[in-house]
Each structure stands twice: as C-alpha cells, then as structure tokens.
Amino acid sequence: MDKPNKSPFAAIKIVECGEGISAAFGAKMLADIGAEVIKIESPEGDVCRQRGPFPGDKPDPEKSGIFVYLNSNKRGVVADLKKPEGQELLGKLLGSADILIHNVAPDQRAAHGLDSAALTAKYPKLIVTSISMFGETGPYSHYKGYELTAANAGGWTNLSPGASPFPDLPPLKCFGSQCDFQGGAHAAFTSMAAWLHRLKTGKGQAIDISEQEVIAAMLEMNLVHYTYAGREASRLGQRLLGPWFIADTADGKIFCLAVEEEQWKRLVELMGNPEWANDELFKDRLSRGANMDALKALMSDWISGWKTQDLYQAAQKARVPFAPINTMKDLYENPHLQERGFFAELDQPGIGKIKLPGMPSRYGATKWELRRPAPRLGQHSEEVFCNELGIAKDRVNAAR
Amino acid sequence: MANLPLDGVRVLDFTWAWAGPFCNLQLAYLGAEVIRVESTLRPCVTRFLPPFADGVAGPNRAGYFNQYNQAKKSILMNLAKPEAIEIATELVKHCDVVTDNFAAGVMDKLGLGYDKLRRVKPDIIQISMSGYGQTGPFKGFVGYGPPASAASGMFFGSGYRGGDPAEIGISYADPNAGVFGAFAIITALAQRALTGEGQYIDQSQFETALALMPEGLLMKELAGREPVRDGNHDFVMSPCECYRAAGEDRWVSIACGTEEEWQSLCKVMGKPELAADARFKTMSLRKQNEVALDEIITVWTSSQDRWDVTKKLQAAGVAAFPSMTAKDLAEDPHLNERGYLVQLEHPEVGKRKHAGVPWKMSGTPCNVRAAAPVRGGDTETVLKSLLGYSSDRVEQLMKTGILA
Numbered sequence: 164m165d166k167p168n169k170s171p172f173a174a175i176k177i178v179e180c181g182e183g184i185s186a187a188f189g190a191k192m193l194a195d196i197g198a199e200v201i202k203i204e205s206p207e208g209d210v211c212r213q214r215g216p217f218p219g220d221k222p223d224p225e226k227s228g229i230f231v232y233l234n235s236n237k238r239g240v241v242a243d244l245k246k247p248e249g250q251e252l253l254g255k256l257l258g259s260a261d262i263l264i265h266n267v268a269p270d271q272r273a274a275h276g277l278d279s280a281a282l283t284a285k286y287p288k289l290i291v292t293s294i295s296m297f298g299e300t301g302p303y304s305h306y307k308g309y310e311l312t313a314a315n316a317g318g319w320t321n322l323s324p325g326a327s328p329f330p331d332l333p334p335l336k337c338f339g340s341q342c343d344f345q346g347g348a349h350a351a352f353t354s355m356a357a358w359l360h361r362l363k364t365g366k367g368q369a370i371d372i373s374e375q376e377v378i379a380a381m382l383e384m385n386l387v388h389y390t391y392a393g394r395e396a397s398r399l400g401q402r403l404l405g406p407w408f409i410a411d412t413a414d415g416k417i418f419c420l421a422v423e424e425e426q427w428k429r430l431v432e433l434m435g436n437p438e439w440a441n442d443e444l445f446k447d448r449l450s451r452g453a454n455m456d457a458l459k460a461l462m463s464d465w466i467s468g469w470k471t472q473d474l475y476q477a478a479q480k481a482r483v484p485f486a487p488i489n490t491m492k493d494l495y496e497n498p499h500l501q502e503r504g505f506f507a508e509l510d511q512p513g514i515g516k517i518k519l520p521g522m523p524s525r526y527g528a529t530k531w532e533l534r535r536p537a538p539r540l541g542q543h544s545e546e547v548f549c550n551e552l553g554i555a556k557d558r559v560n561a562a563r
Numbered sequence: 564m565a566n567l568p569l570d571g572v573r574v575l576d577f578t579w580a581w582a583g584p585f586c587n588l589q590l591a592y593l594g595a596e597v598i599r600v601e602s603t604l605r606p607c608v609t610r611f612l613p614p615f616a617d618g619v620a621g622p623n624r625a626g627y628f629n630q631y632n633q634a635k636k637s638i639l640m641n642l643a644k645p646e647a648i649e650i651a652t653e654l655v656k657h658c659d660v661v662t663d664n665f666a667a668g669v670m671d672k673l674g675l676g677y678d679k680l681r682r683v684k685p686d687i688i689q690i691s692m693s694g695y696g697q698t699g700p701f702k703g704f705v706g707y708g709p710p711a712s713a714a715s716g717m718f719f720g721s722g723y724r725g726g727d728p729a730e731i732g733i734s735y736a737d738p739n740a741g742v743f744g745a746f747a748i749i750t751a752l753a754q755r756a757l758t759g760e761g762q763y764i765d766q767s768q769f770e771t772a773l774a775l776m777p778e779g780l781l782m783k784e785l786a787g788r789e790p791v792r793d794g795n796h797d798f799v800m801s802p803c804e805c806y807r808a809a810g811e812d813r814w815v816s817i818a819c820g821t822e823e824e825w826q827s828l829c830k831v832m833g834k835p836e837l838a839a840d841a842r843f844k845t846m847s848l849r850k851q852n853e854v855a856l857d858e859i860i861t862v863w864t865s866s867q868d869r870w871d872v873t874k875k876l877q878a879a880g881v882a883a884f885p886s887m888t889a890k891d892l893a894e895d896p897h898l899n900e901r902g903y904l905v906q907l908e909h910p911e912v913g914k915r916k917h918a919g920v921p922w923k924m925s926g927t928p929c930n931v932r933a934a935a936p937v938r939g940g941d942t943e944t945v946l947k948s949l950l951g952y953s954s955d956r957v958e959q960l961m962k963t964g965i966l967a
Contacts, residue, residue, distance in 0.1 A: 171757040196750055210820075214799055216782040228781030283925065298923070301897040307824075307882040311795055311803055315816040318887045320795075320805060323732025324721070333805035333814050334886040336795045337731040338720030339778045345742065352746040353922050356568035356593050359753050360927055368926030376903050376921035379892050381738040383581070384612065387626025389889035390916040392614035396889065397812065398732060407709075409718065409728060416728055418713035426705075479704045486710030488718050488728045491783035491790070494773065499701035505770055517784050523774040524747035525696065527677075528762035529754050 165535040170197020175358065178203065178256045179237070180244065180277075181266035182210050184310075184340045185294045185374070187233040188347030190264045193354065194236035195522075195531050201256060201547060202237045203244070206563045208540045209234075218514055224540065225513050231537040232519055235509055239538030240547050241563055248562040250276035255552050257286050261361075262354050266294040266346070270305040279369035289367040290357045294346040298373030308374070313342035317378025322385055326402045326455075334398055345381070346374040405451030406430070408459050409488060415471040416488035419462070422448050429481045434465050511536045567594025567927050572752065574660040575651070576600060576635070577642075577675070579607040581708065581734060582768060583664035583692055584631045585741030590660070590748065591634040592920045592929045598636045598658075598945055600651065601938050603967055604643070610938065616912035623911040623937045630917045632935040633907070638946070639939035641967045648674045650950070650965070655680050655687060657949045659755075660748055664692040664740075667702040677763040686761035688751040692744050696767030706768050708734025715772035720779045722792035729792075736772045743771040801849035802828070805886055806861050808869035814886040815869040817860065817876065825849070827879040832863045892918075909934035942966055 172193075179190035180203040187202070187209070194200040202209075211233060212224035224230075242249040244267075253276055257263060265277060272278050272293075279299065282291045293299065296308030296316065306312075314320045319342075320334035327335075353370050361367060379386065388394045402408075404422040421430045424447065431440045439445070439461050444454040451458050466474065471487045478485035487493065495518065500506060507521030522531040548554045572595040576587045584599075584607075591597045601607060609631065610622040622628075640647045652675070655661060661680060663670050670676050670691060677689050691697060694706015712718055712735055722729035747764045755761055773780075779790040795816070797803040802825075803818040819825045822845075829838040837843060837859070842852040849856055864872050869885040876883035885891065893916055898904055905919040920929045942961070946952040952960075960966040 171754060192746060216778070216786045218785045220786045226785075228785050229778055232777040232781060279925070297897060298901055300923075301901045303897040306877050306884070307880055308884065309797075309800065309803070309818040309820055309882050311797070311805075311816050311818045312882045312884045315805065315814075315886045316884045318889060318892050319732060320814075320816070321732075321886045321888050324729040325732045326730070330812065332723055333795065333807070335721070335723065335729060335732070336805075337735065338717055338790065338792075339775055341735070341775060344775050345739070348739075348742045348746060349922060352589065352742070352749050353593075353924065355746065355749045355753055357924065357927070359749065359756060360568040360570075362756055364926075366926055368924055370925075371923040373901070373903075373921065376898070376901075376918075379887075379898070379903070380918045380921045381585075381733065381735070382889070382918075383733045383737075384609075384614065384627040384630070385733070386889045386892060386918055387630050387915070388614045390893055391616050391626035392618060394614065399812070409713075409730070418710050418718065420707060420710055479701070482705050484705040484707050484710050486713040488713050489716050490719050491716055491776075491779050494716055494776075494780065495783065499695065499699040500770075500773075503696060503699045503767075503770075505773065514785070517781070519784075520770075520773045520777060520780060523743050523766070523771045524690075525765040525767070525770075526747065526751070526762060527764065528758075528760050529750055 166532065168197055168199065168534055170530045172197035173199060175199065175262065176260045177201070177262045177264060178260045179264045183266065184211065184229070184233065184343035185346035186264045186266040186350065187211065188344050189292070189294065189350030189354070190237065191233050192348060192351035196529050200237040201543070202234055202239045202538065203242050203253065204239060204540060206241055206243055212540070231509070231511050231514070234537040235533050236535055237538060238543035238547060239541065240544040241541035243562055244275040244277070246562060248558060252548060252554065252559065252562045255548070255554060257282065257289055260289060261358060262290045262292065264292045264350050264354060268307070269295055269299040279371070283367055283369050287367060288361065288365065290354055290361065290370065291367070292350045292354045292370040292372065294350050294372045294374065296374050298376065299371045310340045310342055311336055313374040313378060316375040317342065318382050318386070319378050321397055322382065323398050325398055326400060327398045330399055342374045342378055345377045346372055349377050401452065402455060403452045404448040405455045405458055406462065407452070408455060410459060410463060410466045412466055412469050412471040412474060415490070417466065417471050417474055418486045418488060419466070420484050424448065426483050427451070430478070430483045433477065433481045433483065434462070507533050509533050509536060567929065569593040569595040572596070572660065573658045574598065574662060575654055575658045577661070577663040577665070578692070579664065580609060581631060582737040582740040583662060585738045586692065586744035586748070587635065587662055588631055588633065589741065589745035592931070594927070594929070596636065597634070598638055598941070599632065599936070600640045601637050602639060602641050603938070604641055616915065621911070626915070629909065629912070629915065629935040633917060634932045635936055636941035636945060637936035637938055638942040639961070639966045641964055642673055644965045646965045651675060652680070652683055653950055655683050658684070659688060659752065661687060661689040662692070662744070662748070666705065667693045667695070667697045681761065686755055686759060688748060688755065688761045690744055690748055690764040690766060692740055692766045692768065694768050696770065697765040708737035711736035711768045711772050714769055716776050716779055717772065720790040720792065723794045724792065724796065726792060736768055739775065740766065740768040740771045743774070796853060799846065801846055801853055802856055802860060804857050806857070806864040808864050808872060808885070809867055813869050815864055815872045816884055816886065818882045820882070822846070824881050828876065828881050831875050831879050831881065832860070905931045907931060907934040910937055
C-alpha cells in the first residue's frame with residue numbers, strides 16, 4: 164500500500180529517463196526524501212529489469228532486485244522517446260516538471276528529444292541534469308561506455324587492488340556499479356542545488372555530469388602524485404605503512420589496520436606484548452610497511468585464533484581500527500545496523516517483504532521513507548498521462 | 564557577485580582528512596563560503612602526507628591537502644582552549660552549516676554539540692560524519708575509509724575470479740561519505756528554505772557505504788547466496804574485462820552489452836565468424852565460455868597500442884577505453900579541452916595541476932575559484948569581517964595560543 168507523501172519536497176516534480184543505474188540512483192536519492200518522481204521506461208522496459216538478482220535466481224522483469232532498489236518511491240510510465248508520439252508525452256510531463264534527470268548518451272539525445280540546450284530554451288524553469296560517461300562536450304563525448312569503461316577512464320582501476328604482487332593480473336574493478344552510483348549521487352546533489360538556486364531566480368538550467376570526471380576527482384592523492392612529483396602510482400607495489408592487510412581468522416577474514424603509532428602500541432598490548440614486536444623491523448609504521456610480509460606472518464597465528472566478530476570488538480575496544488570482511492549475511496545480522504534500524508523494509512508486489520539498505524544519512528528533520536514499491540512496467544501510464552495530464556488513451560498507446 | 568547555487572551560504576568546517584573535506588569541497592565548488600578550522604597543534608593529516616611540491620615537505624606544500632581544499636578558507640583555532648570554543652560559537656551565529664567528521668560525541672565534549680549550537684542559531688544545519696554514527700553498540704568505533712569498505716562487504720565482493728577478497732585501490736568510502744554528506748547538507752538547506760527549520764544530521768560512513776551494496780545485499784536477500792568474486796567481469800554482460808595491450812603494464816577495457824556490439828567487436832578483430840561460434844553466439848554462452856573468450860581477445864589486443872584498440876572499437880560502437888594512469892589523465896586531450904584540469908596560483912607552491920569541478924552547469928557555472936588556503940591564512944580577515952575583531956585582538960589571541 165502506498166503511503167501518503169508528507170515531505171515538504173512533495174512539491175518537487177522530477178522526470179527520469181534513460182537506462183540502467185546512474186539516473187535511476189540519482190532520482191532515487193531525491194524520491195527517498197520526498198520528491199515525486201515519474202520514471203519513463205522504453206516499451207521493452209529498463210535494462211535493470213533483466214539484471215537481477217532475482218528471487219530463487221529465476222529471471223522475472225517484475226522481480227529484479229536492483230530495479231526494485233533503484234525505483235521504489237517512483238511512479239512508472241512507458242513512452243518510446245525515439246518516436247514523435249513519445250516525445251510528445253515527454254513534453255507534456257516536462258511542461259509541469261521541475262527537474263529532468265537522464266543518462267541518455269550525448270550522441271543519442273537529439274533522437275530522443277533530449278538536447279539540453281533545446282530543453283532549457285523550451286522550458287526555462289526546468290533543470291535538466293544529464294549523466295554520461297565522458298560528458299556532453301569534448302573529443303570523447305560520443306564514446307560508448309559501461310561501468311567498467313568509466314572505472315578505467317577515470318583512473319580508478321589502474322590503482323586497484325593496490326599493493327598487488329601480481330603484474331600479470333589486470334587492473335581490478337571494485338564490486339558493484341560504483342561509477343554509476345557516483346554519477347547518480349552527483350546528479351542528485353547538483354540538481355538539488357540548482358533547485359535551491361531557482362527559488363531565488365526562477366530560472367532552470369542544464370547540468371552536465373561526466374562519470375570519468377567524477378571518478379578522476381576521487382583518486383585520493385594519486386593524481387597529485389603525478390602532477391606534484393612526477394610519480395605514477397599503480398595497483399602494483401607495496402603499502403607504505405603497516406600493519407595494513409587482510410588476514411584469515413578462525414571463521415573468515417578481517418582487515419587489519421593500525422597505522423598510527425599509538426594504535427600500534429595498543430595492538431601490541433592486545434597481542435600480549437610478543438617479543439618480536441620489539442624488533443627493529445617493526446619500529447615505526449614505515450618500517451612495518453616495508454616489512455609487511457614478515458609482520459603479517461608473525462601476526463597470523465594470533466589473528467587466526469580469533470573469530471572475526473570477536474577480534475573486531477576486541478580491537479575496537481582497544482581503539483584499533485580493524486574491521487571484518489563482512490559477508491552479506493554478516494551485514495543483515497549486524498547488531499549495530501539492527502539497533503540503528505538501518506535496513507528498510509519494502510513490500511514489493513510479487514516478491515513480498517524484503518530488507519534493503521535504508522537512509523544513508525540520518526536526518527533530524529527531513530523525512531526519508533519508502534512510500535511505494537517499484538512500479539510494474541507502465542503501471543502509472545494511465546494515471547499520469549490520461550487522468551492527470553488529460554491525454555487521450557490512443558495517443559498514449561501510440562507512444563509505445 | 565558570483566551567480567552560484569550556494570551563494571550566501573557560509574559553512575564552519577571542523578572536518579579533516581578526506582571524507583569531511585571532500586564533502587565541503589562540493590559545497591565550495593557550488594559557491595558556499597567554507598571556513599576550515601585548523602590547528603598547528605592538531606594538524607590535518609593531509610597537510611603532511613606526500614607528495615609535496617618539489618619534494619619539500621611543509622603544511623602548504625602537500626598535494627593531497629591542496630587538491631581537496633581548493634576554494635576554501637582556513638582559520639587557526641585551538642579547540643582545547645575554552646576561549647577558542649567561545650569564538651567558534653560566536654562564528655556559528657554567522658554561519659548556515661557546521662560540519663565535522665570526528666568520532667561520535669566529540670563535538671558535544673568540545674561544547675559544540677547541536678543542542679548548544681541550535682540555541683545560538685536556531686536554524687543551524689549541523690552534520691557529523693563519523694565512522695559508525697552517533698548511536699548504536701558500535702558508536703565511537705575508530706573509522707577510516709578502507710575498514711569502512713571492508714565492513715560494508717565491498718572487499719568481500721571484490722577480487723579476481725577464484726581469488727580472495729581484495730582491496731579496491733583507493734579509500735573509496737571516504738569520498739562516498741563526502742558525496743552523501745554534500746547531498747544531505749544541500750537537502751537540509753532546501754528544507755530550511757521551505758520550512759525555516761535547521762536540523763542535525765548523523766551520518767555514518769559505514770551506512771553510506773552500504774547504500775552502494777544493493778547488488779550484493781539483494782543477492783542474499785532474494786537468492787539466498789553471497790556474491791561470487793569475478794574480477795572485472797559482469798554477471799550478465801560478456802565480454803567485460805581489462806585486456807593486456809602492448810607496452811609495459813598497459814591495459815584496455817572492453818565491454819559488450821548487446822549482440823550488435825559483440826558482432827562489431829568480432830568484425831574489428833578480423834574474426835566475423837567468431838560472432839556465430841557455438842561457444843559465443845549468445846550472451847549467456849559467452850558468460851559460460853568466458854575464459855576461452857578472454858584468451859582470444861587478449862591475443863588480439865596484446866600486440867596493439869591501447870589507444871589504437873580504443874579508437875578502432877569506438878568507431879564501431881564498442882565500449883573500449885584504456886586503464887588510465889594519473890599521467891594519462893593529466894595529459895588527456897578530452898579532459899583538458901573540457902577545462903576539467905585546473906592550475907591556479909597558490910601563494911607558496913605556485914601553479915600546480917589539480918582535478919577541478921566534475922560537473923558543468925549552464926546557468927551557474929562552477930569553477931574552482933581559488934587554490935587551497937595556506938594554513939590559518941584567513942584567521943584575521945574572517946574574525947575581523949564576521950566578529951569585528953581588531954588586528955591587535957587577533958594578534959593577541961594568536962600569541963596566547965587560542966588561535967593556534
């Protein structure tokens with residue numbers, strides 16, 4: 164059952180289109196704090212409906228996990244934006260919308276009626292936020308890309324996993340659609356900033372987000388390693404400081420980190436002050452980094468005597484920043500997340516009640532909630548186009 | 564007067580290291596006046612991490628600090644002194660937002676908690692970006708970026724096929740927390756514009772990282788199983804990998820999302836018949852026979868320059884792009900033409916190349932307005948302009964270790 168929207172942001176109308184993750188995630192962040200989002204899908208349905216994960220691993224376009232996560236809180240309509248009839252429906256939506264978020268590629272925009280300059284000229288109050296791999300201008304703006312492309316183009320994979328002893332293994336992408344999530348998150352906060360600005364000026368504008376640039380802005384100190392000191396960091400080599408490694412416990416793995424001298428001292432005490440800790444090889448964090456293999460070997464017996472979560476608690480009690488290599492099961496059972504009520508429950512038709520990541524930032528006043536499940540394909544076409552916008556049914560069907 | 568979205572917004576910024584400053588950097592890019600509170604007695608770690616300009620260490624010479632603190636101001640304040648806390652509290656009256664990324668409860672202990680500050684400025688927006696949040700059995704745990712990624716399950720899901728859980732190259736949970744923090748603050752500013760109210764935001768780095776894990780979490784929740792590490796491969800698309808190219812440690816990524824792209828790849832490789840090969844003719848067959856597929860593609864890429872592979876494949880509509888190094892990025896014609904890389908004059912290190920604003924806005928163009936501040940460089944001007952202090956008073960406060 165849909166819950167009423169009592170957020171002050173309920174007045175913000177957002178139209179979302181495109182395909183996949185980035186625009187959907189950006190629009191989700193806004194929907195979750197109360198904006199009213201209408202998601203336009205092509206007649207074939209969003210590609211995320213094919214990706215899963217699915218209940219029991221049985222593909223079903225109405226039961227795809229990633230689709231449900233990204234598109235709860237939204238209403239869903241169908242329109243083929245490559246057709247003039249589809250663009251007509253888009254136009255009707257944009258006439259009363261505040262924000263458009265999409266990730267249609269720059270070289271496809273004209274064909275979909277999504278040229279940013281044309282839209283902002285036609286709808287001067289509209290904020291048009293577009294996400295693409297390389298941005299809408301520049302020599303690579305027509306280049307095709309997926310998640311892996313962005314991770315490589317932005318310089319991230321070159322650095323990953325880090326401290327790798329395997330030169331024959333390639334640069335490594337992080338788990339999950341991270342570049343797309345970041346593109347979406349940037350779309351969310353820049354759109355909200357533009358909306359805030361529009362309260363003063365009454366004017367919309369176009370926002371161009373490049374996933375390559377978003378990622379290249381997040382490379383820690385690695386870009387400036389080159390621009391300040393001519394050094395090229397890569398995924399190969401050694402960690403500078405120690406201890407810093409993943410180790411085996413009795414029942415899993417733990418990430419061991421203690422790179423401040425005070426933390427190391429407390430860790431040594433926790434380990435029962437072993438003799439070897441006094442050796443020259445481990446005298447400071449740089450030496451410990453330089454002798455990481457020996458350090459890890461010497462610590463491994465002690466670590467492997469502990470269960471992961473017990474060692475985590477003991478280390479943190481001693482203010483040593485260890486953290487478990489948590490599995491998904493560990494996360495759902497995590498007592499801290501349970502007490503904070505982090506996981507939100509969604510009753511998704513066809514699946515039932517599921518637990519999803521909930522409010523990422525805990526607001527004191529802004530209302531974050533799941534008000535409605537993810538839409539079936541075209542579920543709200545009639546409600547939105549016919550009932551609300553007064554468009555004849557045959558025109559809506561012609562846009563499929 | 565600059566025409567920027569956050570014109571007139573003033574932030575008193577107690578954050579340090581990466582996550583907090585990254586959050587405030589987005590606000591600075593959007594036009595907010597961000598005043599970083601620093602101390603020589605508790606220096607920000609990034610002011611003393613390499614690389615240093617010309618290899619010479621110094622708090623104003625560190626690339627890490629200078630990259631993530633562009634367009635901000637810096638004032639000195641010794642928060643161990645009650646007089647400094649009083650001055651900070653006075654400053655809050657002139658601010659819209661207060662940010663910190665200390666461990667849980669630190670701001671309260673300092674006398675700068677929300678209950679206190681809201682009495683000074685009722686509509687203040689305050690965010691604390693801690694490792695684990697302000698409540699719960701793990702509150703107060705020591706948080707850094709890499710362990711947050713470990714705790715979030717990101718390491719468990721990352722790694723080579725058949726390999727162990729791996730790290731992910733950068734302290735990713737840090738900028739991610741910064742991005743979510745920026746969103747939360749801007750949302751709170753928007754709420755304040757609508758309702759007049761401020762609020763306190765309790766952000767946990769651990770939880771912001773979990774927002775990025777639905778693909779793993781829902782595998783457990785819906786299919787009852789843990790994600791399987793598979794390197795660069797995708798669980799649906801194939802091929803999807805970084806392939807060896809000619810030269811020392813050179814790689815090019817190739818990903819095909821449709822049958823059309825797969826056929827184009829085969830044509831460009833000079834093997835059009837491969838498209839109909841019984842092992843590879845559908846996406847799921849390609850997934851099943853991915854090891855053999857990757858070997859065939861590697862034979863083709865490994866003798867070629869990564870940019871040649873990229874250009875040929877992109878011309879045929881296939882998603883290919885090199886694994887960019889920092890040098891590649893700094894010299895990239897596309898990024899330079901877009902004006903993404905900036906070189907602003909810094910009083911101590913001169914012009915250095917940094918990454919700039921990763922978005923373009925047509926109505927309120929966001930540029931990096933200034934290089935990073937020298938430590939404490941704005942102490943006098945901020946206290947004079949906001950609190951009406953005289954130069955003598957500021958000098959006295961510096962001498963007595965309050966502004967230090």
